[in-house]
Amino acid sequence: MAGLPVSLAEGIDALRAAGAVGVERERLRDGLAAAIVKDEADRPTFDEAFDRFFATGAVERRKRRAARSGDAAGIGRRGEAARGEGPTRDATDEPRRASPASREPRRNPAVPEHARSAALRRRQRALLAKPFRSLDPLEAEELDAFAEILARRFRGRLRRRLRAARRPGRLDFRRTLRRSVARGGVPLDLELRRRRPGRIDVVALCDVSGSVRHATSLFVALLGPCRDLLRSLRIVAFVDHAIEATIEGGKLVPHGPLDLHAFSDFGQVLEEIERGDLAPFGRNTLLLVLGDARNNRRAPRADVLGRLRARVRAVWWLLAEERARWETGDSAIAAYRPHCDALLECANGAGLLAALERLGR
Amino acid sequence: MPGVKITEEEVHRGLRGARYVTTSRVETAVFLALVLEKPLLVEGPAGAGKTELAKVLAEMLGTELIRLQCYEGLDEARALYEWNYQKQLLRLQADKSLGADASWASLSKDIFSPEYLLERPLLRAITAPRRAVLLIDEVDKSDEEFEAFLLEVLSDFQISVPELGTISARHRPVVVLTSNCTRELSEALKRRCLHLYIDFPGAEKEAEILALKVPEADEALRGQVARFVHGLRRLDLKKAPSIAETLDWCRALLALGVRGLDVAVVRQTLNLLLKHEEDVRKAESKVASVLAGSRR
Numbered sequence: 001m002a003g004l005p006v007s008l009a010e011g012i013d014a015l016r017a018a019g020a021v022g023v024e025r026e027r028l029r030d031g032l033a034a035a036i037v038k039d040e041a042d043r044p045t046f047d048e049a050f051d052r053f054f055a056t057g058a059v060e061r062r063k064r065r066a067a068r069s070g071d072a073a074g075i076g077r078r079g080e081a082a083r084g085e086g087p088t089r090d091a092t093d094e095p096r097r098a099s100p101a102s103r104e105p106r107r108n109p110a111v112p113e114h115a116r117s118a119a120l121r122r123r124q125r126a127l128l129a130k131p132f133r134s135l136d137p138l139e140a141e142e143l144d145a146f147a148e149i150l151a152r153r154f155r156g157r158l159r160r161r162l163r164a165a166r167r168p169g170r171l172d173f174r175r176t177l178r179r180s181v182a183r184g185g186v187p188l189d190l191e192l193r194r195r196r197p198g199r200i201d202v203v204a205l206c207d208v209s210g211s212v213r214h215a216t217s218l219f220v221a222l223l224g225p226c227r228d229l230l231r232s233l234r235i236v237a238f239v240d241h242a243i244e245a246t247i248e249g250g251k252l253v254p255h256g257p258l259d260l261h262a263f264s265d266f267g268q269v270l271e272e273i274e275r276g277d278l279a280p281f282g283r284n285t286l287l288l289v290l291g292d293a294r295n296n297r298r299a300p301r302a303d304v305l306g307r308l309r310a311r312v313r314a315v316w317w318l319l320a321e322e323r324a325r326w327e328t329g330d331s332a333i334a335a336y337r338p339h340c341d342a343l344l345e346c347a348n349g350a351g352l353l354a355a356l357e358r359l360g361r
Numbered sequence: 362m363p364g365v366k367i368t369e370e371e372v373h374r375g376l377r378g379a380r381y382v383t384t385s386r387v388e389t390a391v392f393l394a395l396v397l398e399k400p401l402l403v404e405g406p407a408g409a410g411k412t413e414l415a416k417v418l419a420e421m422l423g424t425e426l427i428r429l430q431c432y433e434g435l436d437e438a439r440a441l442y443e444w445n446y447q448k449q450l451l452r453l454q455a456d457k458s459l460g461a462d463a464s465w466a467s468l469s470k471d472i473f474s475p476e477y478l479l480e481r482p483l484l485r486a487i488t489a490p491r492r493a494v495l496l497i498d499e500v501d502k503s504d505e506e507f508e509a510f511l512l513e514v515l516s517d518f519q520i521s522v523p524e525l526g527t528i529s530a531r532h533r534p535v536v537v538l539t540s541n542c543t544r545e546l547s548e549a550l551k552r553r554c555l556h557l558y559i560d561f562p563g564a565e566k567e568a569e570i571l572a573l574k575v576p577e578a579d580e581a582l583r584g585q586v587a588r589f590v591h592g593l594r595r596l597d598l599k600k601a602p603s604i605a606e607t608l609d610w611c612r613a614l615l616a617l618g619v620r621g622l623d624v625a626v627v628r629q630t631l632n633l634l635l636k637h638e639e640d641v642r643k644a645e646s647k648v649a650s651v652l653a654g655s656r657r
Contacts, residue, residue: 021369
């Protein structure tokens with residue numbers, strides 16, 4: 001129905017609703033809307049479709065009213081097309097017409113601000129689902145603007161997760177007994193063991209070359225605000241060599257010159273990291289590598305990653321590429337794979353977000 | 362199939378009787394929620410009367426309102442049930458000191474009986490002796506995990522307590538969920554609910570509400586107040602004044618002995634309507650124009 005997603009259950013609800021409210025036009029409209037429309041932003045679409053299916057003289061009146069209030073001209077136009085389709089149809093037609101057709105956000109001035117934000121949210125979701133590779137400059141900018149909100153939400157979630165992990169766990173027998181002494185040996189108050197996961201040190205290697213720059217900028221925007229939830233956060237930016245960097249205002253700021261147009265060279269970078277004192281490694285360190293592992297046919301030096309792996313708690317490779325493209329062309333991920341504890345697909349915003357959520361586990 | 366025998370006319374009169382001014386859209390949704398026995402998900406800006414709707418519904422049906430206020434970190438123990446551990450322990454101690462020698466089987470049956478169960482809102486709504494109204498307030502504030510758990514309860518209206526077995530609802534409660542849209546609710550939850558969007562009422566409706574709740578004010582003042590607030594909400598504010606704030610303001614004006622609105626009076630009392638300093642400053646410069654607009 002006009003691109004609204006209506007599930008089977010909602011279709012049945014709509015039928016029952018129609019049965020309950022009867023056929024008086026406006027009541028039927030409200031009744032069906034309550035059962036079908038789950039997002040106020042969809043209401044104009046629903047109204048439009050309703051008028052199309054239950055076309056009467058009222059449509060003309062609505063149309064005129066809409067035209068007067070400067071409502072989108074589209075409704076009028078479609079209403080005209082609908083008139084050709086003939087008069088009233090049975091309500092039973094509606095559920096069957098449900099189809100998960102493409103849903104574009106509409107900018108309708110008649111939609112209240114609040115509902116427009118629902119359309120915006122849908123737009124943001126679409127943005128997150130789109131591969132970084134196919135973002136056009138405009139969309140990339142949109143994603144950048146959205147990243148701030150996203151980061152705030154992500155931070156909240158991560159904090160809650162980390163705190164939830166600290167929620168009371170099993171019974172702490174020793175402390176319970178000790179407290180029970182004050183109550184004549186009756187353990188009235190239970191002492192529960194608190195789990196305290198050691199906060200982790202994160203070292204993030206970020207490829208900042210052109211091919212993965214959208215992924216990197218989102219990664220940095222998300223991780224930046226979470227700094228205080230981690231024990232430490234070290235960022236190393238690289239293209240063909242590694243430079244220490246910090247996150248300032250959600251943007252990556254390398255502490256030295258970096259040729260953004262050079263060819264990525266993971267082997268060289270890994271070597272530099274192993275050699276230098278860019279990042280402290282220890283049993284509590286989580287090494288994140290964000291890149292596409294496209295090494296431009298240079299030596300991958302996976303053995304270096306293997307040695308680094310032995311020095312840290314875990315290595316996660318956030319691969320900014322669709323799974324289908326892994327191990328194709330000049331990708332060196334096949335060589336790195338055995339040394340990674342997790343290989344996570346971060347081809348789009350949603351993937352990257354999901355990968356970072358693992359920090360909370 | 363139908364849960365209660367009720368007509369739309371009765372809903373209309375019931376809501377009126379409970380002094381809740383509303384639109385036919387709200388009435389239809391409430392009517393359907395009652396007849397189809399479906400949870401009603403109410404969304405809309407803060408202060409538009411979402412929570413009030415549930416309260417009024419309880420009043421209309423002459424039944425108990427059970428409220429579950431959602432917040433970050435709300436868990437099942439707070440929403441469903443908990444064993445009253447202290448009471449169980451006292452019972453054991455008492456048994457021991459009285460020298461009663463009960464077998465383990467009977468004892469465990471005893472201390473895991475409903476008497477030692479602390480009922481939380483969800484369980485209370487399900488075991489209520491008569492059909493209750495369950496208000497799950499600000500469900501968007503709860504965690505996603507809790508939402509998933511809520512789904513389970515809302516679809517079957519039964520809860521299983523391992524020590525007691527499954528408890529099913531004697532009467533399916535009327536469920537009203539409210540959300541301020543601070544985050545998007547899951548599709549699954551939306552699918553199971555009827556949906557209702559409550560926006561701020563128009564100036565006329567708000568004047569009607571004022572007439573019901575602040576009858577001491579004369580009609581001219583009520584109209585002026587309603588139209589002014591209506592105009593105020595159109596400004597780009599951080600937080601638009603809620604209906605409750607309108608009522609407060611009107612009462613305050615009465616207490617101050619104001620008969621009609623003018624720029625000076627409005628400026629003095631604006632902090633009753635707007636609670637953000639930024640909003641107050643923004644509105645202050647526009648009081649005259651909004652007031653002029655509301656005279657028409």
